[in-house]
Amino acid sequence: MRGRPLLLVLALLVAEGLLKAWAVATLEPGVNRPLLPGVLHLGFTLNSGMAWGLLGGFAAPLAALRVLVGLGLVGAMGLGRLPRRWVWPLALIAAGALGNGLDGLMRGAVVDYLTSPLLDTVSRAVAREPFPIFNLSDVLVCAGTGALLLLSWRQDRRAAQARKQPLS
Template sequence: MPRPSPQVIPLLAFSVLLLADLLVKAWASQHLPAAEPRTLIPGLLSLNYTLNTGMAWGLLPNLTLPLALLRLLVGLGVVAALFRGRIPGPRALALGLIGAGALSNAVDGLTRGAVVDYLTSPLLDRVHLLLSTQSFPIFNGADMLVLAGVVLLVLTPAPRTALRPQGDHL
C-alpha cells in the first residue's frame, strides 16, 4: 500500500478544522446572539456571543476589511506552503492550525463584516484582571487554532539544513 504524501495529513487537518470552525461559528451566530452567557465548564469556559470588528483587547477597532485581507493572505500562504510539501510533519501541522484559524476569521470578516467570537473564560478573566483593568477578551475556535499552531511551532525544532561547501571564491 503506497504511503500518502507528507502534506496530506496537514492539509486534511487544515480542511477539517477550517470547516469545523466555520460550522461552529454558524451555529453560534444562529443560537447565541440573544442568549445569556452559558457555562460549558464551570469556572473555565462559557459561551458568550459577540461580533468583533477589530482584534483582541480592542486593538484596531473597525478595521475589519484590512484585517480580513491580511488573514486571507496568511491562510492562502499557508495552504500554498503545505501543497509544496517541503515542510516537515510537526511544523506543517502547526502551519495548518495557523492557516485554518486565519482563514476562518478571514471568511467572517469578508462575509459578516466582523469576526464571530463566542468563548469566554472566567479563569482567564480573573488572571487578566489581576494584571490589568480589563476582562480577558471573548475569543473563538479560530483563535485557539492560531495559538495552538504558534505554540507547536515554538516547541518544534527547526529543520536542519545541509551545509554545502562553498568553493574558494578568492
C-alpha cells in the same frame, strides 16, 4: 504527507464555520452559558477588530491579511516547502487565520463565542481588562504558535547540548 495537513485545515474550517453559524443562530450578546463552570463559557459578540477591540476600524484589511497568511501557509504546505516538524503547527495557524479571515470578509466582523472566567481573572489582575471573547480559530492560532515555540525551544536545547558534547 502533504494531503493530511491540508485535509486537517479543511476539516477545521468546516467545523469552525458550523460553530460560528450555530453561535449566530443560538447565542445572545451578554448572556453566558457555562460549558465548564468557571473555566469555559459560551458567549457571543461580533468583533470587527482583534483581541481587546484593537484595530476595530480595520475589519476588511485585517480579514484580507488573515486570508493571505492562511493561503500562504496552505500553499507552502501544498508545495512541501516547510520543515516536516512545522507542518502540523502551521496547519493549525492556517486554519485559524482562514477561519477568522473568511468570517471577517463575509460578515464584516468575526463571530466570537467562547469566554473564560478563569482567563478573565488572570487578565484583570495583569491588565485590568477582562479576557476577550474568542473562538476556535483563535485557539488554533494560539495552539499552533505555542507548538512552534516549543519546537524551536527544543531545537535550541539540542543545538546547545550538541555544542557541549566533545567531538570523538
